[in-house]
Structure formats: C-alpha cells, structure tokens
Amino acid sequence: MKFKTVALLHPGNMGVTIGAAAATSGARVVWASHQRSEATQKRARQAGLADVENLANVVQASDVVLAVCPPHAALDLARSVAEHSFSGIYVDANAVSRATAQQIGEAVTKAGASFVDGGIIGSPAKRAGTTRLYLSGARASEVANLFSGSMLDARAIGEKPGAASALKMAYAAWTKCSEALILAIRALAAIEGVDKALLEEWALSQPDLERRSIRAAAASAPKAWRFVGEMREISATFKAAGLPTGFHDAAADIYERLASFKNCTDPPPAVTAVVDMLCASSEKHR
Numbered sequence: 001m002k003f004k005t006v007a008l009l010h011p012g013n014m015g016v017t018i019g020a021a022a023a024t025s026g027a028r029v030v031w032a033s034h035q036r037s038e039a040t041q042k043r044a045r046q047a048g049l050a051d052v053e054n055l056a057n058v059v060q061a062s063d064v065v066l067a068v069c070p071p072h073a074a075l076d077l078a079r080s081v082a083e084h085s086f087s088g089i090y091v092d093a094n095a096v097s098r099a100t101a102q103q104i105g106e107a108v109t110k111a112g113a114s115f116v117d118g119g120i121i122g123s124p125a126k127r128a129g130t131t132r133l134y135l136s137g138a139r140a141s142e143v144a145n146l147f148s149g150s151m152l153d154a155r156a157i158g159e160k161p162g163a164a165s166a167l168k169m170a171y172a173a174w175t176k177c178s179e180a181l182i183l184a185i186r187a188l189a190a191i192e193g194v195d196k197a198l199l200e201e202w203a204l205s206q207p208d209l210e211r212r213s214i215r216a217a218a219a220s221a222p223k224a225w226r227f228v229g230e231m232r233e234i235s236a237t238f239k240a241a242g243l244p245t246g247f248h249d250a251a252a253d254i255y256e257r258l259a260s261f262k263n264c265t266d267p268p269p270a271v272t273a274v275v276d277m278l279c280a281s282s283e284k285h286r
Helices: 015-023 038-047 055-061 071-083 098-110 140-146 163-192 195-205 209-240 246-257 271-284
Strands: 005-009 028-031 064-067 089-092 114-122 131-136 153-156
Touching: 005 015, 005 055, 015 028, 015 038, 015 064, 028 055, 055 071, 064 071, 071 089, 071 098, 071 209, 089 098, 089 140, 098 114, 098 163, 098 209, 114 140, 114 163, 131 140, 131 163, 140 153, 163 195, 163 209, 163 246, 163 271, 195 209, 209 246, 209 271, 246 271
Parallel strands: 005 028, 005 064, 064 089, 089 114, 131 153
Antiparallel strands: 114 131
C-alpha cells in the first residue's frame, strides 16, 4: 500500500531524519508546529516537512503517524492522537518497554487505529548503514516498505507488537548503561584521588577505556535528559523479566545528574567537565 501522507511527531534530531526518510517514498510528510520550539521549527523547515499547525490537522490529513519523542512523553502523545480518533497506522518508534508499548497500542487501537511498535537503533539517519528501525505488528511490513528507498534500514521482525520495543530495550541496556557506568567510574576515581593512576593502569591493561569515557561524555551528556526515562523503561523491562533492576536505576540516576548538559553539542562537553559535575553532585548525596 502506498501512503499519501505521513505525519512526524516530532522533528527532533533523530525524528527529523526519520521524516525525511519517509518522504523518499513520495509521501507528503507533515508535522504540527503548535507549541514547538524555534529549533524544532527550523529543523522541520530544513527537512522540507509541511506544517499543518496542530494535532487535529495532523490526524485528519495522515495515513500514518510516526511518533518519535522522549520515552517519558510517548504514552501521553499516543493518547493525544487517540483523542482525535485517528484511524490510520500509528507507529510508536520510542525507547519504551514492552509494557509501555502495550499501553500505547491499547490507546490508539481503541480509537480505531492500527498499531505498529518500533525501536530505533543507531544515530540520526543521515547516511546509509547507520540507522535501523525495527518494527513489529500486523502492518509492520507495510511501514517498513515506506522506507525501502531511503537511508533508513527498516526491518519488520514480527506480527505481534512489543518485539521491536523489547529489542530496543535489550540493545540500549548495554550501550547507554555502559556509558553511564564508565562516567561514574571516572567520577569515583576523581573523588578518591586515584584518577591519574586509573588512567595509567587503563593504558596498560584496558587501553580502550579512556577513549570510551571521553566519547561517552561528548555523546551521552548532551542527551542525558532523554536517557533518564529510557533507563527507567529498561529497568521496568528487567523487572518484568524477573531480572535485577539496579543497573539501570543507577544509570538513570547518573544521567539525571548530567541533565544540565542538555543539547550542549557545540562544542560537546569534555570528560573533565562531566566528571566535575558528577563529583559536585556526589556531595549532595553523601
């Protein structure tokens, strides 16, 4: 099935590239500018997305709604779309647990929509081979075909919603949690006065770890505010599976302490600044 109009909610750094990828199918890609920041509006204009102003117009115009937002907002966004009786395909491509995905699916299907669960792995889709969108649900293959000619690698992995979210949780459980851990370790070494000795030992026995800590500070600190909710969703996923949740509750705490680095990308934060922030926050928690 060829979709004529696709909506993107909302054009963040990742979402705007997903919208641009959808446009390669020939579909008109729309969004709603109501209460969105100037930075978001600028991204949408640069990507050539059509502004239909508000959510009611989005729902009326669209065959497919792509939801790409911070995980803590995913369920409320789905409910807002459902309130407008959307009857097309609702794709939740957010970093949420299977349980949250199920709640989202219940909200939109009750209002008449079809639900496709999604999970994005990789960086914003600006070149081929960097980004995969995993999809699950009865109409997952149709949504995957929407991106067949684009730089986004969309893969349908099952007809039952929830699989894509579970895969995203399993993947991010390592990638984002390990970055929080290595930054916490750098802070611990600084607090204990052994940071120089630790780096020297890493150079001898774990030569990749200093570089990884530098990269984690630059890449993760600006997005830490988003990762708090994602770590909570992963923790809930572990709990539902009968596994310990402490890893990701702790990672959520680390990212919460780094939230003031929000969108600090020019230049990205140095590892020393991130470590200093964690050291300062430790004083409040002793």
